[in-house]
Amino acid sequence: MGTVIVVTSGKGGVGKTTSSAAIGAALAQTGDSVALVDFDVGLRNLDLVLGAERRVVYDFVNVIQGQAKLSQALIRDKRIETLHLLAASQTRDKDALTEEGVEDVVGSLRETFDWVICDSPAGIERGAILAMRHADMAIVVTNPEVSSVRDSDRIIGLLDARTRRTEQGEAMEKHVLITRFDPTRAARGDMLAIDDVLEILSLPLIGIVPESQSVLKASNIGMPVVLADPSSDSARAYADAARRIKGESVDLAVPTVRRSLFGGLFRRAA
Amino acid sequence: MILRFFRLRRSAPVARDRLKVLLAHERAMTGRPDLVAVLREEILAVIRKHVPVDPGKVNVRADRDGSTSTLSVDIELSTMEPPRAAAA
Numbered sequence: 001m002g003t004v005i006v007v008t009s010g011k012g013g014v015g016k017t018t019s020s021a022a023i024g025a026a027l028a029q030t031g032d033s034v035a036l037v038d039f040d041v042g043l044r045n046l047d048l049v050l051g052a053e054r055r056v057v058y059d060f061v062n063v064i065q066g067q068a069k070l071s072q073a074l075i076r077d078k079r080i081e082t083l084h085l086l087a088a089s090q091t092r093d094k095d096a097l098t099e100e101g102v103e104d105v106v107g108s109l110r111e112t113f114d115w116v117i118c119d120s121p122a123g124i125e126r127g128a129i130l131a132m133r134h135a136d137m138a139i140v141v142t143n144p145e146v147s148s149v150r151d152s153d154r155i156i157g158l159l160d161a162r163t164r165r166t167e168q169g170e171a172m173e174k175h176v177l178i179t180r181f182d183p184t185r186a187a188r189g190d191m192l193a194i195d196d197v198l199e200i201l202s203l204p205l206i207g208i209v210p211e212s213q214s215v216l217k218a219s220n221i222g223m224p225v226v227l228a229d230p231s232s233d234s235a236r237a238y239a240d241a242a243r244r245i246k247g248e249s250v251d252l253a254v255p256t257v258r259r260s261l262f263g264g265l266f267r268r269a270a
Numbered sequence: 271m272i273l274r275f276f277r278l279r280r281s282a283p284v285a286r287d288r289l290k291v292l293l294a295h296e297r298a299m300t301g302r303p304d305l306v307a308v309l310r311e312e313i314l315a316v317i318r319k320h321v322p323v324d325p326g327k328v329n330v331r332a333d334r335d336g337s338t339s340t341l342s343v344d345i346e347l348s349t350m351e352p353p354r355a356a357a358a
Binding site (some may be wrong): 145146147150153154157186188189190191192193196200 | 280281282283285286288289290292293296297
């Protein structure tokens, strides 16, 4: 039986899809089998970030409505053979996902794959609730910025109230993944400190992904950053996060400005 | 000048403090997002039993300052006719 992980945030644009793709790919690179499921019906993007946008024949809604078998709808990644995608439907809306349909699909995936990663839509409505419904573990993607932290707090409240696990009185493992961390602004004292974010949200940290060109470039070419630029700080942060998800203990350092003091001053003055 | 520079330098602590106050309040409201509306209706119901109230002249405000939350209800009461008949 695999583990179901929801990647969620409340706020849009914080990096849920990018993080789902990168963590999924990193887990798959360790040899585990991974199914990435896009819950953002009507606004799918996981296919694009994975470079599989032209290979989507059947989607999540087709499977729920019985127009395709789950095995037909799963797209196997061309670069990592243990990585699979179940795309969201682009032409429907979120009401096309039914409670029972989602339960069946996630249940079947859990039997086949080591990890089922549910990429949640933004917001706190039906789509987001369905994405978290069957999760065993949650990754709350948060930017060190007031509106993102506030929305994360709201989502954490929903994780405690609306998931199958918590309804049954079982524990729900929740982690914060901080993305778009900017060491330069952090050094200036103009970005919420990691410790403050963790204290406010009262959750353990699974990784810190610095704001980076590598992540943007990876999306441009349709590759998870762990494949596109494996030596970049962001790729390493995701690879480390994947190892922590697997239960390994990996040291976690807050990214710092790497330029020399003079170089930094020079650049700012320029 | 130095103070100004110092203030400009650090917006993160301000962000942290604002968030802490806000979230403490929002968590207390969890499950009761409509608390203010419920209070408003029930308070009005009690007052209407005794005095006619024009719903347009009711002003309910929830406010918070640090760790205290306040609810202020302003109700403009309609002018009551003195009970002359009873006095006569």
